[in-house]
Amino acid sequence: MDNGIFEGLKVLDCASFIAAPAAATVLSDFGADVIKIEPPGAGDPYRNLPNLPGYPVSPHNYAWLLESRNKKSLALDLGKPEGQAVLRRLAAQADVFITNFPPAVRGRLGITYEELKPLNDRLIYASFTGYGEKGEEANKPGFDSNAYWARSGLMDLVRADLDTTPARSVAGMGDHPCAMALYGAIVTALYRRERTGTGSHVSSNLMANGVWASSVLAQAKLCGATFQQRHPRERALNAVTNHYKCRDGRWIILSLLNEERQWPALARCIGREEFVTDPRFASKAGRHARSVELIKIFDEIFATKDLAEWRRILDGNGLVFGVVGILDDIPDDRQMLENDVLVPFEGDGMLTINSPIWVDGAKKKQPRHPPGIGEHSDEVLRAAGYDEASIKQLRAAGTVA
Template identity: 35%
Template sequence: MTDAKPLSGIRVLEVAAWTFVPAAGAVLAEWGADVIKVEPREGGDPQRGLVTMGLIPGGPTAVNYMIEMPNRGKKSIGIDLLTPGGQEVVHELAKSSDVFLTSYLPSRRDRFGIGVEQIRAVNPDIIYVRGSGYGPEGPDADRPGYDGVSFWSRGGIADALTRELPEPVMQTPAFGDLMGGLTIAGGIAAALYKRKATGETSIVDVSLLGLAAWAMTPQVTAANLYGGDPIPTFTHREMPNPLVGNYKTKDDRYITLMMLQGDKFYPEFMTVIGRTDLITDERFAEGHARFENRGELIDIMDEEFASKTVDQWREILKPLSGAWAVLQKTSELHEDPAVIANGYIPEVKAMNGKPYILPTNPVQFDGHHVVPTGAPEHGQHTEEILLDAGVDWDKIEQYKQDGSIL
């Protein structure tokens, strides 16, 4: 069995910023692709500036994790796309690339000389990939978007998850972006297979709004079929199946139960928690009775869970064959035994050499854990990339002198 990564030998030219589309490049790099990141000559990817904006702690030992996260494993080149020389460099790099990946809006792509026709003019076989807020067609095709607005708010997710709260909550950083990046990477993999199988290339589009619609499929479809908001929500005490819900422990943590087949798991669950008396209790002995008396049963279960700590419940529930989990904090994930065993959050070195932990993409091939590398400095590989592309030193110096490259 070979240890070669599935996309070894594939070259990706990424002209993108922030997280959504660059996250796709990071996934492709972890799958073995050679990813060249084109950054603006001045300042680089604007996400690098989050350190100076105070959103990320500064200082020489700080890790700019928001730039590391979607740019690990890439090579960086700084290019001014508003100059003829800069556009010439991008076209030169596109000639030897399999994939062109961009997050820029249509008007800017045309201005920068990186539209489909312009890139295909130098490489007719290249797979052209666009990530956007609202899709390639319609009135908002040239409208800027971020996951916080295009995915979370406009996509209906914020409303669905926070409807009962006093006001909507904001999503966590890059929540939709990271799922979107993985989706783009999957689309690229499919396009590469199509090109190999048929010789035909593709234009691949993924939008944050489309991603939200996909994520909200049950609610969207049910609303269209039956009107309004037909998927009911329940308070804790109204849950139709008491074996589905969150139960508070003695130390104010929560255990989530997700045993959808109540009849199947009810006797086992009650045996595990030491309440075999409730198995034959006529109020709860069969499914209909449990539903009718679910409030009483949930009250009893609340008392049971409140009598022990979360660590005690971890041990008690271990033998249970039904699905359950501790409602964990993100700060606990790197200590989770399953996370450790599967290598989901390995240690990596930042561009300043400081070690830190970084979740990898969740796809593994042939039992191999993903081992990420750090993100590049702004323009770190400019000369190396151009020399590999066949550009000689004199031409590189000319580009530097006229401000086309960093």
């Protein structure tokens, strides 16, 4: 396993936008040989994401760098029978086939699990959809903004109150957790294949992952729970699980769930030791009953110092708190760098974001830059058994580019 746990594992990434290809990326991090199937010409539409209105402007295709590192590209026209035949030949030799084509499209292209299984009974066929494989919405297109974030209730639940406009999700916010679910499904199926010798069809979807993300409150609803009225930050029910603005405009969030033990330490750190015996705040019940008053006091206190100073004051006192991070923090975040959350690309040292799984003693690949459109077409076809004349014919017909 010098080149990773999945060295020798052949993976076909026949997917786009974002969760399914990202699952293939995680497999590649652990050594899998991933072939990216994309259409000739403009290639995978996901390549164009940074060009859409409102996205950050950069000389680098940051979206493609993240999702397609380590992969090889085969530009293949699946709209042609000859292209479908190439894909079926590759699937017959692969270990994992990943797609997010809707069920109807898979059927039209002749690449359903039922059609590929007879070619390769060891194949792990991993499909990802917006709303699941069955029902009237099975073929409905979905992005994480609507199928994960909005449909699950998360978009509504993060509002401070019912008069607040629902918040939009950020790019890939739901897709990347979903990628880990699909990756987990694939690895589970690989484990079963080790025991049984046969492959299987695994699946996941945006909607299911969204409800899983909101499942504490969703389960409460399923249990018929009575929900309390939502309050804005200034009128939150608990001042020690709230967020506060520091002098420099940055925010800090307190998460003191063990109040009885942590309250004296917090009072000492903020220079208000008298709060420990103050009859208004000495007990948990008192603090909760006077949360609005306490929040106002905390607002005034936290506004007296910058975030960095508050971090120094609060650290090491048994208090659970966090920084409300901003993107500017990430490139120099020492904790992220020391824990390989951020890792350099091979060759140029540009940082990228590591997949969030580590296995003791298992080597991860240093990320390689993603491929150009069809950069490895000939190499992939030769490995699949096509001779030079056949490759030339596929190119001449525009099936391969």
